[in-house]
Amino acid sequence: MTNDGTTAGAASKADGSATGSGDIARSLELLWGTGERPSRGPKPGLTLDRIVTAAVAVADAEGLAAVSMRRLSTELGTGTMSLYRYVPGKSELLDLMFDRVLGEPFADHPGEPPADWREAVDRMARGHLDTLRRHPWLLKINQARTVLGPSALRGLELALTGLRGMGLRDPELIGVIVAVNSFVEGLARTQADAAEAVAQTGLSDEAFWDHQHPFLERAMLSGAYPMMAGMAEDTFSSEFDHFEFGLERLIAGFDALVREREASRT
Template sequence: MTSGTGSAGGTSGTGGTGGTETSGSGDIVRTLELLWDTGRRPSRGPKPGLTLDRIVEAAVHVADTEGLEALSMRRVATELGTGAMSLYRYVPGKAELLDLMLDRVQRPGDPAQLGDGGWRSALEAMARATLALYRRHPWLLRINQSRPLLGPSALDGLEAVLSRIRPMGLTDSELVSAVVMVDGYVVGAARTQVYQEEAERKSGQTTAEFYAAQAPFLEKIMATGRYPVLASLAEDTWSPDFDHFEFGLQRILDGLEVLVERRRGEATARPAR
């Protein structure tokens, strides 16, 4: 469930990279109580103003600014100007905190962002919002989200997108699969973009400079005739101006459109009872 509009929400199982942390690895029941605000609340703590919301917000800030590797109960406590033990009055530990963070960053935006042009515009908006989410919170790519806990943000987002795409005329399982497919594509594209930017920061070398450094050697290789197709490609084939993300997204939606039209044709041809 990873979308700026919350729309890819029910698909977090496709998200992440099998990285340094795993969602759903804490106390499942207690985490769900915290997500849905149905469990016990802590008595007033020693630090006035400390709340679960503030703890989650501080944790997200730490992950955004310092990376997921910096996240710990002690580091979040320092961010809040309190002791680590005071945080345990609100959340059992780091594993549960991580699930609260995941749900927090997925909070749906304005439902109107999904557009009013039918299922295709809704999935397009969902995909772009999900990509933007990963760009804002790159640490999401370090989390194995194969077993997500379904909090309010995740389900709100999934409800929003499914309500928009239900007119596709697919089965319920196919509708969910369509969302999963788009979300999985976006996660892969986001990983490429975020990791590329990370490489640029760490190396001090832009991607264009990186490939330019290889150009003289590759020109010699191409001249050998070993790779005739590659050698025949236009010079602007690898231009950074080409939007690979949008190209791939539109082709996925084209494929879904073929299926939608086929189902409509089958429904029309089916004899009335």
Template structure:
């Protein structure tokens, strides 16, 4: 860490993370240093007025409160009471900042230790899914950033370890265990994504859900009367009501499906 930014950093321009929501900027080593690094200060020069921790925490607060779109480097600097470019002394770019926000937020809801994971794998999956769901609800911006190149920080590894602990009695092999985790996570992410898109749209447009659908009603009714959509028209009125816990429904089916496999494995 002699030089401030390694070679690769200097050639990353606006093109590197075109939409500004891709984590990292190709400089994995730098992100890893920030995540796992000891953060020792150099001996010379004035002492830093900010800390990486404070920057990341503030960034998370802004994103939670007003969405990822509101989190600009200028805005973040203003929130911290410093100049915009000062942030770049602590973070190579916005991509790496997102990496750090990710790892910080993913670590929050994890059980203190493995002994708190339920012994029953059904309950473990249920709890894992609901915990993940609640976390995504608390930080909807998580679903907007590309995690594919997120370095495996301590939180990510701990989450995986705890998940595997909960599934230990299923009697499945390695790829299947990973498959269970991927499936549950995919379902939860997909579900919450739709959900948070709705609340985000309501906030941005100032138009409630009910008002929105009321606006569509005349077009819908015209479409229904056309006779082209008989099965939609035949649905009972409560089909789209909110008196039904769709999340629990889907999760319950998923766990049922896992159980079929587990029983099959146990029989042989």
């Protein structure tokens, strides 16, 4: 019952976009490493680890679009189809890349635990943003069905530990994590999109705005957008840090709830 795998396939046709999650059972086995080598055939010349490492490297360097089975195979010096001896399909490979990279931030902070839930939230947000900046392709992987691997669990555990002091109900703690992560992801996506646009078009942001300027000018003069026309010069300046602003507001919002609860507990 352990190894049929290849024959399944089910209703996975007509994909094309970047989504994880193909054969879940297989993904889980790979993630949690139920890896007993069969004792009959020749020894494998590759390892799952090497494949995932290569895939992450390519994705980091050239984007997820550059991660193709052919590309990986040349990178690893093997035939393309050999990869399918180790991974059931590209979807599962994406799952593995996901969990691989989620494990990174926890190696960084081995030191003291956060003093405060506020600091915990702050660290969580910055850590997540960091991860997403290092690996922007994470934002293109379907994370809904991304199997909860060891790294994902460790991250959750750490986050929950830091948030315990808030004195909220368990589902609310999850709510805090979801809110912060959603905010960070949304923001990271904007940044990643911008970077990708620069890389792909070879056009800087300034040049882009210059292109756009005459059209905006005309729109402003049309009188259809009075609010926007009257905005201060520095409104869209890159001076303003949207991450800091939003994070501060979120923490303030949590704080209000925490205080409420404390007050009602007297």
